[in-house]
Amino acid sequence: MPEERHELLVVDGYNVIRATERYAHLIDEGDSDPYLRAREALLADVAAFAQGSFDPVVVFDGAGNLSPDRPNLSSGSVRVVFSSTGQSADEVIEQLAVEARHQGRDTTVATSDATVRATIGGVPIKSLSSALIAHEFAIVDTDVAAAASDRAHHHTTLGERLPAETRAKLERLRKG
Numbered sequence: 001m002p003e004e005r006h007e008l009l010v011v012d013g014y015n016v017i018r019a020t021e022r023y024a025h026l027i028d029e030g031d032s033d034p035y036l037r038a039r040e041a042l043l044a045d046v047a048a049f050a051q052g053s054f055d056p057v058v059v060f061d062g063a064g065n066l067s068p069d070r071p072n073l074s075s076g077s078v079r080v081v082f083s084s085t086g087q088s089a090d091e092v093i094e095q096l097a098v099e100a101r102h103q104g105r106d107t108t109v110a111t112s113d114a115t116v117r118a119t120i121g122g123v124p125i126k127s128l129s130s131a132l133i134a135h136e137f138a139i140v141d142t143d144v145a146a147a148a149s150d151r152a153h154h155h156t157t158l159g160e161r162l163p164a165e166t167r168a169k170l171e172r173l174r175k176g
Helices: 013-019 036-050 089-103 114-120 130-153 164-175
Strands: 007-012 054-060 073-075 078-082 107-110 125-128
Touching: 007 013, 007 036, 007 089, 013 036, 013 054, 013 089, 013 130, 036 054, 036 073, 036 078, 036 130, 054 089, 089 107, 089 114, 089 125, 107 114, 107 130, 114 125, 125 130
Parallel strands: 007 054, 007 107, 054 078, 107 125
Antiparallel strands: 073 078
């Protein structure tokens, strides 16, 4: 049986980080890698958002990084790609969109870069702004917090977890 392919989600990493306060406040210019915390937060958000619905890829521009040879690595279920020296993240995103279009694969690209959005637009490629995807991440945060709160306030006893028939038998035994 062929493996089910989810919709491809391509995130313009530094574009989302710089465009939204959700990540911008995590940039630490005094750190040896100023974007480390912001990247980690973005990757965690993408993983939570994509879970079960998307095959996520986050593309970062390798130009100007402290180490120009950043490895292409995964962070959980998220594939991370740093563009090669001399190549922009925009080019990588456009390449991924073209490949997806040739495969007829549904794809969503998250970026506020107007040029990228204009270049990749059209069926089966959709685009979201950086602000909109950050808002979607905030909704996931709220949903997760609400679910955790519900679980924390719901104390299930062993008796409540037993089937009704078993509880009735135990009650009859208790009463003799």
